[in-house]
Amino acid sequence: MKALRTVLAIVAVAAAATAGYWYLNRPALVSIVAPTRGDVAEIVYASGVIEPRTWAKVTALVRERIVWVCNCEGETVAQGDQLARLDDTEAQAALGELKARHRLAAAERDRIALLVDRKVANLNELDRAESQVSQLEALIAGQEARLANYVLAAPSDGVVLRQDAEVGEIGEPGVVLFWVGRPSPLIAVAEVNEEDIPRVEIGQRALLRSDAFPGKELSAEVQSITPKGDPVTKTYRVRLSLPADTPLRIGMSADVNIVIRVSREALLLPSLAVRDDAVFVLEGEIARRRPVETGIRGTADVEILSGIDQSAKIVSPYPENLEDGASARVLEDGATAQAEGG
Template sequence: MLQIKVFCAVCAFRSARRKAFGFVERFVRLKRYAIGIAMAAAVGAAAYWYISRPAPVTVVKPKRGDAAEIVYASGVVEPRIWAKVTPTVRERIVEQCNCEGERVEKDHVLARLDDTEARATRGELQARLSLAQEEYRRKLALSARNTASVQEVDRARTEVAQLEALVAAQQARLANYVLRAPSAGQVLRQDGEIGEVAELGTVLFWVGEPKPLIVTAEVNEEDIPRVEVGQRALLRSDAFPGRELEAVVDIITPKGDPVTKTYRVRFRLPDDTPLRIGMSTDVNVIVRQSPDTLILPSGAISGKRVAVVEGGDVRLREIETGIRGTGGVEVLSGLEETAQVISPFPAELAEGTRVTIAGGSGN
């Protein structure tokens, strides 16, 4: 009987322990479920907040200013009156004036080239001419005594005429060995040294008047229809950073260059311009100008649409634009001066999307 009671007690203990363990397992399982549900709820709440949160945007307000439609070109400062002096024969320089920066008169000798060989050729031709003339006189004398035919006299006269022409041509060639000033003016630049060989086409002297000055520029053929004589132009030069210089369209060359597809345009500079001969400049021809107009950055406009912030939502507006430049776009209508325009244009945001302005109001 004692063994039976002990066995029953052990069984009761084991049963109670199993019940206790089962309760603990259910508790742990319920706790895990509760934690999982809480985490899922937190993730869902975070996802909902992320999806429904206002999108941050940056805005700008239209600003008033002067809008200008311009045509761009690059040019070089040149004298209005000037000429290049180049040799027409390839020969060594034997004499050269030291006259850079000085005024010279027309036909002033600037340089001489070695004409030794050319003079020798002229001497040979003159000697042949003397012999031909003597032979012609002798034939005339013989013809007078009827001992020379008319044909012989004619041949002698023809040879004399030919040699006279050759001597005259050689004398004219000798003039090419002397470089002279084509007109009165200042020697603006002088190149080459005594002893150097002057190559054909090499400019040795620039002679002209230092004033007035012009800017010669090349304008693309698609822009030239908008350029007219008398238009104002703004110039920029690296020699005068931050300083705006002015010029006026003076001459438009009627014929363009079919290779470069450009037209040459000359701009008249004022007498007090600080620009110097040979300086390069950026030329901005003002085709049209609108003073005190609304201007928006180019990036804030997509076609003719802008996105504005109204009551925390995105609203799309159709606007009418005018002059488009590198600094912005002229707004003719469809936008108030106080509008908060999203910039850059938010192509990914739809109408009515909630937004928040990042970094202030865009003033």
């Protein structure tokens, strides 16, 4: 009986060893894909805003209460047309005081001039009186110029694209109260990262996507690139011209995809199958790691320039733990699986 138990134990150990050997050396389960042919594009991505090509912002230069607005949003205006007026009561009062002082100073000057003619006063007194009159005249001119700041006028011919001013509100300097410009043509203004800007050139085609038009690709063309970038955001401003029939509207946001170059009928692999410019090729039941030369890298696919042909069976996704030359077999149901073993 004891001998039987010993035999059974030996058999169990041998079976466990065999099972362990098989487990450690079993073929890895992988899924494969075949390279395909298609077009792939090198893209620079940016975010953009739709603006008129010609427009200007109108803001108050002095802090005062708004007493009148044109309520002309969407209407055509000519350069110089009044858009709003600020309360100039105090400024007018200051101008009135200066004019009163000027009248007194001018009367005093005339009186001294008469005395000089009669040899009663000297020329120094007349010079001082003339100087005071000139100073007041300069103050009056300056105050009259400042009064012009209490009127907000259209900076050019165009349409009032937006009005953010209401009677009773305070016009703060620097706060935009009106946008005036021509509603067409439109441009997209995009901010491109500084590491991408060397690849962007005038005339390149771009595709725009907007949440307002889901699933619709809208065309544009690079029109200009700002010579100086923003050192804080590390971006450069790129302006793109839009076709006359674009459905985009002023103020809309858009994702901008600038097409740098396009490769036609390229050999393509899923991005998941390529790692560090290498792929795993299944040859029979052996997985071989092959270096490849890559070209354009898209979000989903990678262009393969050399290293494999279209008949290759490529392991996808790239097996992190599989060694070169390890045994592998394809999942029968075609489901994606990470490579095992190695």
